[in-house]
Amino acid sequence: MAKSKTPSFVTELPLKVDSKQEKELLARFQAARQLYNACLNEALLRMDLVKNFIAYQQAKKLRGGSKKERQDLFNKAREQHRFNDYALKTFATQTANRSKWISDKLGAHEKQTIGTRAFKAVDKILFGQVKKVRFKVTTRFKSVEGQSNTTGIRFVNNQVLWKKLAIQPILDLNNPVLVHGLNSPVKYCRILWRNLNGRKRWYVQLINEGLPYQKPTNYATQGIVGLDINISNVAFVADNKAGLLPFADKVPTFEREVKTLQRKMQRSQRMHNPDNFEYDFNAKVGNKIVRKKGKVKKGKKQWIKTINYRRIQARKAELERRKTSYAKSQNRRLVNEILRHGNQIKTERVSIKGWQKRYGKAMSAKSPGFFQSELKRKAEIANGYFLTFSTQTTALSQTHLDGTRLQKSLSERVHRDVTGIQPMHRDLFSAYLARCVYNNKLSLWDAQCEYPGTEPFLLDGWQQYQSANQVAERKSRDSYSPSEQMSNKGAAPNQISQKDYKLR
Template sequence: MASKNVSSTKKERTPSSVHELRLLVSKTEYKELIKLQDLGRILYNACLGESLRRLKLVKQDKFYKETIAIKKDTPENKKLRSDNFKFLNEKYGFKNSSIQSFAVKCKNESKFLDQLGVHVVQKIATTAFKAVQKVALGKAKKVRFKRKGELVSLEGKNNTTFLRYSNGYALIKDLTIKCKLRKNDKCFEHFLKHRIKYCRLVSRKFKNKYKFFLQVVYEGYPYQKVKLGDSHTSIDIGPSTIAKVNDKEATLKRFCEDIVFSHKEIAKLQRKASRKLRLANPQNYTEGGAVKKGAKNWIKTNEYLKLQNKISDKQRRLAYHRKQLHGEEINLIISQSWKVSAEKLSYKAFQKLWGKSIASFAPSQFVNRLKDKIKLLGGEFQEINTFKTKLSQTCVCGNIKKKSLKDRYHHCDCGISMQRDLFSAYLGLFVTKSNSLSTKKALKNYKNYEPILNKCIEDLKVLKKNNPQKIVSSFGI
């Protein structure tokens, strides 16, 4: 018989988007969904433990220690190391497919895990393996097992088995649960036109109860409410402020200025919860008030648990409001711009200096969302190298002078005086693709942009008289 050459080709990757639907569950369905997600937690912990065990066996092998000693100075050595690690992973079963087989075996041999679908079990195993793999590659220090009460999301591989969506209903195991549909929802209408890849069951805690959502992952791009503008916009983001400059307008304002600050209230509740925990567990504390080292049993009273629910609910509301404000600002910038320029900043350094502000406003999350959205629409996002351009120190005349953080205005001997953040955002418009600042173009165009920048300053001065709470000291107004 003639042998046939079968070419194994990988499936083409297609874009994916998510549409989320709220599930309207009864008491019986609520209990069943809680049970299924808790079973997912048990299986996740089992896969996590097995992955760690296999990783330990790999590291104990003498061949592993010899491989680690090989230097990565040449391509041959790099390939040798890679081949050796593949051999060890194969030998001890430290790979995704092996952990998936372990999870399926657990499902088949267990009296209760068999309630989960095979695809769901495989996805849980993959999540656990990837968590341990990060430790193996040095990208994480340790993994965290899920405690009782922490629910795990369940995810399928297609829209035909165990977890699926059909005609306004979520079909989970043998349950048929109605989804909450909004009238005239353009995002929903857009999603219905595309092929469904798979579904995901997600739960979120609201006060002391869970609400369930079905995330439908479909093929294609998400529905877009805004279109690209025709301007080039440059932004300068600080810990709590944002400056924006383009050929139409310039703005300087508090970042997420409408956000409701509940940090003081949260801190007050946390102190109260800490006192409740201390009173109920005096045996776990030293005479000085510090928590004793080692394993401990904690007694958590009903009052303590109620306080914890209040704290988590306030934090959830704060995060949701922040995300909403981020979206509004992103849509405004994109509606004006075909290109956005922003400095590439170290937000980890920001956290060390201004931890509370970064936790409140999440500028890194904002920049990442803006970058993804403008690229999705076919626009351009330029990341400016701060070390090469030195926008906060440079003038349009080419003079470079260091400023301390307390200096909120840019003053130069050439006669230019402008608010520091606005001036940095203006200079960002003239950074080339090679990350060099074209001071000639910045000087040539400054006369056209100066009235726009001055108008922004005048508006801020008027705002300070009428509503001083919206003015931050870092404005220098």
């Protein structure tokens, strides 16, 4: 049964699960995991047969031919080796029926959904979207879903029904978002679990038909917004407003706590797995001889993970979860703030993967990729669009109003235009030019005509950004202890303490 293509949104509810229900849920998830791995293995075998088939090889060689001819050859290869959604659903059902245990734990819809899930994972390899797929271990298989709300996993009369299980959700009827989801038609349900503070928590996600609830404060207006995105903040320029907003402002990185836990985990690993490490050795550092730890030996090894190690690992995972959750919450606020000024978004096409390789920790704390995907989703829901264009053809950070292009270093944050206008923040000026890009080309005529009317609130946005930074620096200085303040006062004018240097 194919899922309908009408608009959908998700309503998530926590579940009241006792020990008996949790034991049954874990057994069903285990059955679903084993069936998924069997389907994944079968899908990989069929994919290899498709790749080695003559029709597939011929289709890959057809570069300038008609698209229909190539598509027909690809379809022939898929049909020959039964590599499609329907065939994997059939395989999942037959495999589950051969095992009485799996058949007793899962319904027909759950079996078919698992087959579809395995097929979609492997199909991405064929299209070059991913390089490989992973077989699921117990800790990585976290959700099971149905196909409709009529059988299998259902949400009926404000409770979750799955075969003989009846689980009560925790309902907050004062929450308008939750009430909107409960009053909307349910397409199908998904049960999942998460580790929160070292404990397993269960949830049900209702995939509702319709549009999500929109809070009165999170409205979207009609208008064009130019964006300039970097790893730490986003500059936006709308019809009558401009600003520089930080990604995930004041996100708690828990850097010190995470490092402490990592050292504890490392000591535990070295104590209980001495054969997996090379011998410690003496090394000369400057004029001193220091003792250094041996590196991990190459090759696959068996690791002993003690109860204490797993407990520390869970504490570290909880800190990482809290950091990610806070960053997502702050970035959603940022998305709502931008959509209040316009729903037609224009920005440069930046490489998030390239940033991840170069600025790993900053990217994990700020999550600009999540911001982009969330902004695109909400802009399209608000009848707008999210348009990206090439950085090579436009080069907004190097372009001046008369069309001149001058290269700037990353440290140069002020744009001084050759036409003689007032200096402007580099990101704000790039965001303004993004508003004037059409079909991957910058319209200099529009940029020159609109700039006199836009310049006042561009300057206002820059001034607000500077004021916010000054307030943040003042609060950082006030957070010093009295002894630290005295030590800084006694220092020479051109000397600053190590802590003050880090803050700057």
